[in-house]
Amino acid sequence: MDISVSIIDQRLASVANNIRQEAAEELRIRDENKLKSLAFVYLCVQTILDLESDDAFDCLTEGGGDFGVDAMHISEEYDGEFTVSLFQAKYKNNLEGNSNFPEEGIESLINAIQYLFNPAAKLEYINQRLLAKVEEARSLIRDGYIPQVRALACNNGLKWNASAEEAIQRTGFGDQVTWEHVNHERLVKILQASRPVTDTLQLSGKAIIEDMEFSRVLVGRISVTEIATLIDRHGERLLERNIRRYLGLQGNRVNEGIRHTLTSDEKNNFYFYNNGVTLTCDSFSYNALQDGDYQVRVENLQIINGGQTCMTISKTLREPDLLHQNAQxxxxxxxxxxxxENEGLVQRITYATNSQNPVDLKDLRANDERQQRLEMDIQQLGFNYRRKRSDTNTRPVDITSGVAAEAVLSVWRRKPHQAKFF
Incomplete structure (x- = not known):
């Protein structure tokens, strides 16, 4: 059984419960198997288009007279065009993930595209939810807007076969219609990804900026108050590429030292006592015509080293008056x-630069894809898999990576005598 297929299958149970009432009232779907299929369509729409719950449900057109279109979304008009996303989903309870998207499903989508976007074509036996959306699209076409169509074939298996591909090529739709396959692997990959952080960093004083072999480096100085504000805005989203969550103050010598400096008369020497922070981004820009105190615009910002420093600064400066006292x-x-495209370089920099707090092998592996999938899969079973060390106390539903490793070593590997030393 494919683990990604299993993750999606378990997630559908939760999705089905969330949309159960609306499905019964608006689509008259009460059968559990049909509800599960509807939940899969809903999950695909919400995940691929990044829609809120109500907007995703509004896209659903599944039912009799749907032209093989299970969901339809129309974008805003832009530069004389608008985008229509057509979803057709085929969900199998067989979790092997080895079935192709059916050829007849592709043919249904082809037929739908040929008729739905032709204002002269008469539509009979079409359900009201789909009809409303088709009329909206046709109205835009009559006003001179050109539809760009995304045909999304969704399943929990493999892409369509060669015969279906030939049918697509015979349509002559050209670049106006793009065909996409959405399956369990793509959904899991999107669900695992976090939204990028885009923000502006206010630096102080001079800075050094240099281009280095398709990369750029900026070295400068930033106030701890700016760090605290940044963490308050984005929280641990900034630490997704860091190998540890915040480890807290109590019992952590380095973090306690950071706090002590910020609350003592030595606060203005913090720059000299701390190793600094390392951040990565997809791009940064600034006004190169000024001498210093740059405002640096960054896209997809991540803290890969110094996460403990940043979180400790944020938590310490929440105390009354400390934010103002640490202005310098x-x-x-x-x-x-x-x-x-060089994700491996980011990982290597992360591993190489993390030395302020001791790092063990569990920390280094915390961001592996397998660990992330375990976290998602175990969550569907009602438990919380803690793949990263944290300062929060464990709850009855928490399973730390260490406990999981001990269990695997004791039961599956049959080495309980070694597990007790893990």
């Missing part, structure tokens, strides 16, 4: 603009 406390900032 600064941190060394290293900002790397790295090629988007």
């Amino acid at each position: 406390a600064y941190v060394l900032l290293r900002l790397y603009q790295l090629p988007r």
